[in-house]
Amino acid sequence: MSAAVSRGTVVIAAERCKGCELCVPACPPRVLAMSDTRNAIGARVPELLPGCTGCGACLLVCPDFCFEVYRYDAEASACAD
Amino acid sequence: MNERSATRTGEFLPRLQLSPDHDLCPGCGEPLVLRLILELIEELGLAERAIGVVGIGCYTALAPLIDLDLIQALHGRAPSLATGAKRMRPEALLFTLQGDGDMVNEGLQEVIHTAARGESVTCILLNNGVFGETGGHMTATTVLGQRTKNTLEGRSAAQHGHPIQLCEMIAPLGGAAYVARGSVHDAANVSRTRRMLRRAFEAQLRGEGFSLVEVLTMCPTGWFVPTAKGPGYLDEVLGSVHRVGELKRDGALITL
């Protein structure tokens, strides 16, 4: 079974996340999951799993402007992230 | 592990937003609309030709984050301020930002007359079906069955009357050129709302008259639901009464 290949990625400004979890169901490939990491205000923050498509849905639904979205420039090699 | 080059396709903040820092609740839908407005004004090249008029509600706290000329209005009064400002600055894009308590309760007269007169302004309604800032009380748009601080058993027609569907009230007015209702409960609807806002601004810029975009936003705090349940509640409870879609375009009613 091959690992998921990411066509994109996000940078998450976890320090300002309020743990609302709206990004999780909004992500079409379901590659955002709430981690057990908590930030300074005590909120659980999301983490990115492999398989991001860089679609930017998370950015659209985040009330706290926590997402920066990237698309990789070329097809991934057979390496997994 | 390979290093991969990437192109940034989405920034944390729109260029016209001064800071991401606000104290609105987790899961609030209002900041999502702010992003759309600021991105659109940037795209239209109107940063130096735009005036926003902000009402009173939770979203008032977003005003200091906006890198545009703004006028702070009293509760309900943004449309009249926008009218006066637009008459003196007809070349500027004028928009209001108001909640349902502000626009549909306190200020219902203002938005109706501004639309009827066909003032070239775009009123933007953030509709979450409650007075959010004061703690979650019933407004004119609260739907039947919805629990709020003063409809704890759920709004009942016999006791509390019926909700007002604002877009349906404004669309038939002669001065209204573009009227639409969007939602921000998922990414697809956020994108759809973006298109509605863009069409509203373009209608204003073409001199067609008044435009209104109502946007259903999540208020999990005011609805007494967990933040994760906000989008579903919005779609099912509010969205079943305040239906998403365009009601008027190019001055003509759209029959569904």
Added chain:
Amino acid sequence: MRRLMEGSEAIADAALAAGCRFFAGYPMTPFTELLESFAAKLPALGGACINAESEIEAIGMAWGAAATGARAATGSTGQGLALMQESLSELTRAELPLVVFNMARGQGDYFQATRGGGHGDYRLIVLAPIDVGEAVALTQEAFHLADQWRNPVLVMGDYLLAHTQEAVAARTYDFAPPPQKPWAADGSGGGRKSPRHVSSLGTTPGSKGIDPESFWQRIQAKHEAIAAAEPRFEAEAIEGAELLVVAFGSLARFARHAVRELRAEGMRVGYFRPITLWPFPSEALARAAAQVRRVAVLEQNAGQMIDDVRLAVLGAAPVHGIGGISTDPSGFGIGALLDPEGVRERIQGAVR
């Protein structure tokens, strides 16, 4: 050159001469003709006049216009001014220059104008012309003062002022040219990290913090500066007076006329007229009243300005009201008190 003009028209012309390019109002007697005059004249000058859906929207529209840097005005009569109070308070605290006309029904709106029916601490500069000629001058000065201080200015008129025709020299007064308004939200300030936010809330663009206390304290200091700089009054025959008659607005014409007559007949009576109802010319009145035996306040209401007179006189002489409520069957303020013989008798009666 002097021209016979109705007060409403003369005031509108004066406002336009001062550069007013926005007006909004709602018809109500005796303010309606002022609205009609602006509606007739503004479009040709490239301005806008809107019949608002209520007085609340009238002041709202004028607020929006003023916030973009335009010279704007609105007005009504007492009941309409009552509806405007929240906005008057708020836009004073947003430091907006706005001229507001109260074409009042009598003189019962003194408290409304000077104490304010709106919330919180705020002051309007209040100018009370005695006749159409002075109204033309004070109207133009109102726009100048509003811009100079970034504060609303209320011009207190009434039915007589609105509807009396007088021969008026329709001249433009030379105040300083309108100032630059870097604070105005005219739409051009976006995208450079320094937008103009016109607000009464004490916010700062780019900052989550809010400090209404400092902001409102600064406005309080400004009002104290206005109070020191702007009191105006008219006084006659103070020297040797034993009775001082105090009156404002149209009724002061009757008082002044009667005092002049009685003085000529040997009565030791003087006359004092506040021109600014706020800031009230307390120091000047205290000086005028210092040597008199009695102060008589002639006003067309149940006793409003008399409070300010008592505060100014501060016990130096007894203060009595010689006016009262007086109006016509329509309530427009054309009461029996507006009678030269009657006023003369009231003044004479004040010494007995």
